[in-house]
Amino acid sequence: MKTVDGPAAAAAFLDAERPRLEAAVARLTKRLRSGAPSALADALGYALGAPGKRLRPALCVAAYRGAGGSAVVPEPVYDAAAAIELIHTYSLVHDDLPCMDDDDLRRGRPTTHRVHGAATAAVIGAAMIPAACALLDEAAARLGARPGVRAEAVRQLASAAGGGGMVGGQWLDLMAEGQPLDVARLEMIHARKTGALFAASLRLGGLLAGASPAALDGLGACGVALGLAFQIADDVLDEVGVPAVLGKTAGRDRERSKATYPALVGLEAARERAAAGAAEAVAALRQAGLHDEVLEALIGFAVDRDR
Amino acid sequence: MKTVDGPAAAAAFLDAERPRLEAAVARLTKRLRSGAPSALADALGYALGAPGKRLRPALCVAAYRGAGGSAVVPEPVYDAAAAIELIHTYSLVHDDLPCMDDDDLRRGRPTTHRVHGAATAAVIGAAMIPAACALLDEAAARLGARPGVRAEAVRQLASAAGGGGMVGGQWLDLMAEGQPLDVARLEMIHARKTGALFAASLRLGGLLAGASPAALDGLGACGVALGLAFQIADDVLDEVGVPAVLGKTAGRDRERSKATYPALVGLEAARERAAAGAAEAVAALRQAGLHDEVLEALIGFAVDRDR
Numbered sequence: 001m002k003t004v005d006g007p008a009a010a011a012a013f014l015d016a017e018r019p020r021l022e023a024a025v026a027r028l029t030k031r032l033r034s035g036a037p038s039a040l041a042d043a044l045g046y047a048l049g050a051p052g053k054r055l056r057p058a059l060c061v062a063a064y065r066g067a068g069g070s071a072v073v074p075e076p077v078y079d080a081a082a083a084i085e086l087i088h089t090y091s092l093v094h095d096d097l098p099c100m101d102d103d104d105l106r107r108g109r110p111t112t113h114r115v116h117g118a119a120t121a122a123v124i125g126a127a128m129i130p131a132a133c134a135l136l137d138e139a140a141a142r143l144g145a146r147p148g149v150r151a152e153a154v155r156q157l158a159s160a161a162g163g164g165g166m167v168g169g170q171w172l173d174l175m176a177e178g179q180p181l182d183v184a185r186l187e188m189i190h191a192r193k194t195g196a197l198f199a200a201s202l203r204l205g206g207l208l209a210g211a212s213p214a215a216l217d218g219l220g221a222c223g224v225a226l227g228l229a230f231q232i233a234d235d236v237l238d239e240v241g242v243p244a245v246l247g248k249t250a251g252r253d254r255e256r257s258k259a260t261y262p263a264l265v266g267l268e269a270a271r272e273r274a275a276a277g278a279a280e281a282v283a284a285l286r287q288a289g290l291h292d293e294v295l296e297a298l299i300g301f302a303v304d305r306d307r
Numbered sequence: 308m309k310t311v312d313g314p315a316a317a318a319a320f321l322d323a324e325r326p327r328l329e330a331a332v333a334r335l336t337k338r339l340r341s342g343a344p345s346a347l348a349d350a351l352g353y354a355l356g357a358p359g360k361r362l363r364p365a366l367c368v369a370a371y372r373g374a375g376g377s378a379v380v381p382e383p384v385y386d387a388a389a390a391i392e393l394i395h396t397y398s399l400v401h402d403d404l405p406c407m408d409d410d411d412l413r414r415g416r417p418t419t420h421r422v423h424g425a426a427t428a429a430v431i432g433a434a435m436i437p438a439a440c441a442l443l444d445e446a447a448a449r450l451g452a453r454p455g456v457r458a459e460a461v462r463q464l465a466s467a468a469g470g471g472g473m474v475g476g477q478w479l480d481l482m483a484e485g486q487p488l489d490v491a492r493l494e495m496i497h498a499r500k501t502g503a504l505f506a507a508s509l510r511l512g513g514l515l516a517g518a519s520p521a522a523l524d525g526l527g528a529c530g531v532a533l534g535l536a537f538q539i540a541d542d543v544l545d546e547v548g549v550p551a552v553l554g555k556t557a558g559r560d561r562e563r564s565k566a567t568y569p570a571l572v573g574l575e576a577a578r579e580r581a582a583a584g585a586a587e588a589v590a591a592l593r594q595a596g597l598h599d600e601v602l603e604a605l606i607g608f609a610v611d612r613d614r
Binding site for chain 1: 339342343344346347348351397401404405406407425426427429430431432433434435436437438440441444453454455457458461462465466468469470471472474475477478479481482
């Protein structure tokens with residue numbers, strides 16, 4: 001896989017975009033406070049305020065630019081990207097619940113249910129999906145998108161979040177604990193749990209930029225491949241990482257006898273599969289006529305966090 | 308409050324509509340199986356298959372007819388109504404979770420988490436919201452609704468389900484346990500927890516029928532008043548009812564020192580408030596120019612289940 005100076009380009013993009021992405025997350029948090037009960041909004045704000053990589057919204061913004069959107073990205077694109085981060089954040093809150101993975105640490109801080117209680121954590125999950133859809137719809141409207149495009153955007157986000165996507169993948173992942181699992185099935189779980197929202201992040205950026213159907217398909221295929229590569233890299237990090245880098249309790253997967261890529265094929269083969277997935281993600285973009293240094297750099301960054 | 312022969316008209320309508328509503332729920336269950344993992348769809352099917360009153364979808368269909376829709380209601384209207392029942396069912400599954408009300412019995416059967424486990428029950432909740440939005444969107448499209456109307460329908464359902472609506476109300480209800488509560492605050496909780504989805508049921512029926520903005524507002528106001536009346540009637544049932552009528556464990560509210568209308572103002576005053584709420588609901592319809600025997604009969608039925 002040939003990349004430009006990936007790490008430097010990715011870091012430069014993420015550094016440059018971080019203030020705008022964080023500002024959008026802050027606007028979103030404020031908006032949530034105006035609708036939901038205040039203590040519920042506090043818990044939402046706590047979950048959203050944790051220092052995340054904001055990788056999915058960054059991919060959305062990069063896809064917007066890479067797929068023909070204006071070089072000066074309008075504010076509503078950041079708001080749409082923040083709606084994706086809201087769905088992702090909800091999935092983390094949910095994943096950590098006592099009845100799910102029962103985790104204490106996330107993004108370097110106590111998990112939401114440890115601070116705000118399990119009932120509140122369970123409820124904010126359900127509150128975030130409609131909120132994210134509404135915020136995305138509004139953002140698309142502010143960009144002047146036609147009703148059909150707005151509805152398509154909401155459909156894609158909801159579908160990526162739902163039973164056929166992220167939530168279904170989370171559940172399959174949980175049910176697979178302690179079960180024998182082969183690589184094909186693990187990849188199917190990862191495709192839903194992680195790939196669906198990565199694909200939606202990239203496709204939504206393209207959709208808001210008015211990209212062609214072929215470009216949208218390329219962005220979607222890129223997201224699925226990248227999601228798998230990212231998840232394998234995450235499994236590798238869980239195996240070798242320390243909490244300070246990982247932001248969550250290390251070694252939990254093995255402890256819960258969760259089938260992971262490194263457990264199935266070994267650490268080095270897992271790293272190779274992650275790199276191959278990143279190469280597939282780049283190839284999917286290029287086949288769709290999208291040659292974009294920033295997107296390619298972000299793909300490299302997503303799978304190279306443990307080096 | 309003057310009504311036509313309410314109980315007979317309501318029973319006739321519900322009996323006549325039940326097969327079509329159940330058929331729509333069955334179609335929806337089948338559709339869910341095609342997207343979500345199969346065992347997750349089984350749990351969804353279990354929750355949906357419980358013998359419910361199907362009151363919210365019946366209200367949607369009645370509103371469609373009462374607001375000028377065709378007398379022979381097209382199939383997609385039933386599918387839209389079933390999407391509302393899906394949101395309602397999700398709220399019951401969620402409400403019964405160990406980290407929420409921790410209930411064993413619902414609609415006369417063991418609760419979903421008792422049969423399918425807490426993790427699955429927690430996850431299907433989150434899976435149901437996007438699924439309901441997608442099904443409603445499709446149903447509206449099959450009715451030939453414009454993209455703007457389809458999007459508006461999805462917005463209303465998602466908003467009724469979310470943190471400013473049903474989920475927010477559930478959470479406020481849970482947080483209020485053991486706290487001193489006055490009537491105004493209790494009504495605010497009920498308006499969100501129950502009123503929002505009743506209002507959406509009626510409004511969506513009107514929206515699909517192409518009702519005027521004034522009629523839609525009347526349907527919404529009717530739903531809010533009816534939701535409050537229904538919830539008070541439900542509290543009364545919890546106080547005096549037996550599980551066979553109620554379909555869930557009786558006396559749980561008092562046991563959990565939950566503030567209820569009967570506990571705050573006494574049983575008779577609670578019954579009077581429910582009747583007054585039903586009268587308000589009818590008045591809201593009539594003020595909007597909607598004079599409909601079936602809708603008025605259903606309103607009476609919703610608050611008179613304990614007699």
